[in-house]
Amino acid sequence: MPLRPIRRFLQRCLVPLLAALATAPLHAADRAEQRAQFRTALSLAAKPQDTAWKRYAAALEEARYPLAPYVELAALRPRVAKLERREVEDFLKRWPDTLAARDLREAYLRELARRGDWTTFRALWQDSSDRELQCNALQARLAAGDRLDFARDLETLWQDSRALPSACDPVLAAAHRGGTLDDQRIRERLDRAAAAGNAEAAAEIAPLLDGVERADADRIVTALRDPSGTLAKAKNWPDGAHVRDAVSYAFARLARSNSSAAETAWANLQARFQWSAEQKNRILHAIALYRATSYSPDALARLKALPEEAEDEATREWQVRIALTGGDYKETLEALDGLSDAQKEDPRWRYLRARLLDKLGRKAEAAPIYAALAREANFYGFLAADWSEQPYAICPGKLAGTDAAEATLAKQVDLERAYEFRELGMLREARREWDFAMGKLDQNQRRLAADLAYRRGWYDRAVFAFSADPETQKLYEQRFPLGMEKHVRQEARAAGVDPAWAYAIIRAESAWMTDARSHADAYGLMQLLPGVAKQMAKAEGLPYSKAQDLFDPELNVQLGTRFLGRMADKYDGSPWLASAAYNAGGAPVGRWLDARASLEPDFFIETIPYKETREYVSRVLAFSVIYDWRMNGKALPLSSRMPKIGQAYRAPDDRTPRKAVVCAPSPTPPATVADGAASPKQDTGTGEDASQP
Structure with missing residues (x-):
């Protein structure tokens, strides 16, 4: 064979093969x-x-x-x-x-x-994002004889309402001595901390003041830490602007936990001090708001009596809820009219307006609101589509990438480390490497990386990335993964619950983080408390010995779906009430039912006192629709998942009629289901969750 053809063969075939092997x-x-x-x-x-x-x-x-x-x-x-x-x-x-x-x-x-x-x-x-190191760096500059500049060196730290690390103390003291931090700026931060109810942040800066100013600052710290004690002593205090500030902050703090006690104290102290308009409005606002969140009989009157400058979005929204609870639809419409322009654009309040108009027989006015909402893929859009007998509008998108971009991504060694940690089961380390890698990528590369994570089964990275990006909200496949599908279907059916609902709980609770652990000590995909898991494992004959077992996704789903089934049984099978109890606990739900069981389900959900639970229930129900569509191509009507209180509900099966889903263009930027994963599995006792109105 001639030499030249052999050389061509080597160049065309063997050399590329060796390179590929290398x-x-x-x-x-x-x-x-x-x-x-x-x-x-x-x-x-x-x-x-x-x-x-x-x-x-x-x-x-x-x-x-x-x-x-x-x-x-x-x-x-x-x-x-x-x-x-x-x-x-x-x-x-x-x-x-x-x-x-x-x-x-x-x-x-x-x-x-x-x-x-x-x-x-x-x-x-x-440069570091670590606040302790940032303050260490400022201290190093001071040691070198540098002079600090407030705007350049301190303003970002100063505007943060959180307590600062102790490493910042010598820096702040030096800045105060040098005049970079004057008493006015210190007082402004003290007031911000007090308004936020952050006693720790207030306490750390109080020592920067001297004399009478220090005494006033300490009084504010005490007011935040012991509002009842402060108000008991206030009757013997001299009148003064800063004294009144402390007392007003004590009122605001006490009202959150005990609005009745705050109201009584206000009756005793109202005439004792010469309140400024700001101080008085702070007190009236807090008492009215938290009288509303506990559904006190005088709540609506107090909200309506607030001076205009004492109102805010929270008080206006609660005026709507209180009126709705009373069943006065005209009063509720008037309260809706009082919302800010931004609030009126919220799907929540647009939907409620349409529902009230419909209830009052003003169907021609309700119809266009329903029609516009029905083009949105969220809780209110799905309900609006049900009321107006329209199909659901879920319009899935696709991610566009290029070979060059994907090739660049493949060379990202930080991502390779993230995946390697994940293979080793070191998930915390894997996420840290992932976040480090994301900081080096442009927007398109981050999206491609999240899509790759989805395709490799690292679902939580895709969920968080695409749900936080306004331009990728329509990537439903990646945002709502059908992970462990055979297992979830099987375990949900065994527990007597709809697999789409089980998926929705997983998605809302953990966003697919298998090692998620909440502040309430709930574990894994379905965020189970160890005590609940132990009880369910014993009842169902499933293996369980310690809390870390709940990081096993298959066991977590087994126990979680069975617990979900037990919760549903307590509420006649109702998934929306069981979802509320899954998030807030059975005791609060029992109180709400005792007080407002006559309300229709959508109205009842809107009147849930806990903000987190209110949003959780609507999120889970909307996620159920999306997962139903992902699994079946159609979806059970959302309204059918919301039986009236006391009405029996049976989980759907494969033969249950489902609703058509179409891709309808949205008239506005995509309004989609709010995301989040939070699960406080604790009852707050006798009061409502007033910290989250």
Whole structure:
């Protein structure tokens, strides 16, 4: 065979083949071995006297294992107090622009701040979102003789209503001494903290004031921490502007937890002080608002009596709810007329207006509102479509990408680390790497990365990314994943609940984070409390020994669907009432039913006192429609998921008639289902959740 054809064959076939082999993904067995080595190396690195980790680290680095820097990081961090600068700089040089490098740098900077080694601190400092380190950096500048500028150095921290880290204390003290922070700015922050009810933030800045100003500031802190005690003592206090401020903040704080006590105290102290309009309005606003959230008999009268300057969106909305609860539809319409222009555009209040007009026989006025709402894929849009006998308008979108963009994304090593952590089950570390990677990508790349996460089964990354992006709201496939579909269908059916509802609970509770853990100590996909899980496991004969078992998604769904079924049984099968109880607990729902069981379901939902539960129920019901459509191509009418209180409800099956879904263009930017994942599984006792009106 002539030489030239052989050369052409090698160039066209063999060379590309060898190149492809050189760049091909690591064999699964090799990667599995590297993961085992990584785990071993991490455990060895945690032992201060053991240097065996170095052999593993070198091998992993040579093999270019994505997580190789984390082995050395695991060895360095426990001994950060003994590290020398050269060791840190060597690591930063070998692993530049990585999350591991940032973690070591920030840990070492904290140590340098503790030592007071501000020279080395300044040499290694890089901008950080960590507020403690930001204040350390300002302290380092002060040590070097720099003068702080309020707008450049302090304003962002100062405007934050949260309490500042203790590392900020010497900076603030120095800024005050130098005149950068004057008493007026301190007083403004104190007032912001007090208005937000943040006693910790108020307490940290009170010491910056002196003399009478300090005494007044301390009185405000006490008012926030002990409003009842403050109001009891106030009758003996001298009148003065700052004294009245403290008393007014005590009223506002007390009204949140006990509006009756605040009302009684107001009757005793109203004439005691010469209130400014602002102070009096603060008190009247708080008492009226929280009398409303507890549905006191005088609530509507108090809301209507508020001076215009004491009103805000919350009081106007509660005027609507109180009127609605009383069954006076004309009064409710008048309250709707009193909403701000921005509030009137909210689908919630547009829907309620149409419903009231319909109830009053003004169907011609209701029809165009229903028609416009029915083009929106949200709770109110779906209900409007039911009332006006229109199909649901769900218009799915697609994500456009390019080969070049996807190729660039494939080379993103931070994303590779995120996926590798996920494969190892180290989900917290995986999310941190993911967030670090997202900070380096442009908007289109972030969307492509989220879509890739969805296709790889990392659903929570896609849900959070696309639900937070106004331009990707129509990516329903990615935002509402059908994860574990066979398992969810099977377990939901076994529990006697609609799989679409079970999916909606998963989506609303955890947004598909299998290791989610709430502030109320609820775990996993369906956010179960350990006590509830133990009870259900015992009753159903399912394996369960500890709370961490609930991070197993299959077990969580097994226990969660059965608990959901038990909740539904308590409320005649009603998914909307069971959803309310799933979020808020049975005791609050019992109180609401005792007070307002005659209301129609949509009106009852709007009058739920807990803001979170109010929004949770509407979110779950809307998600149920979307998941039903995702599974069946059609959807059970939302209104059929909302039986009247006391009316029996039976979960749908495959033969249940469903409603058509069409792709109708929206006349406005997409108004979609509000997202979120929150689950406070605790009853607040005798009062309502007044902190969230």
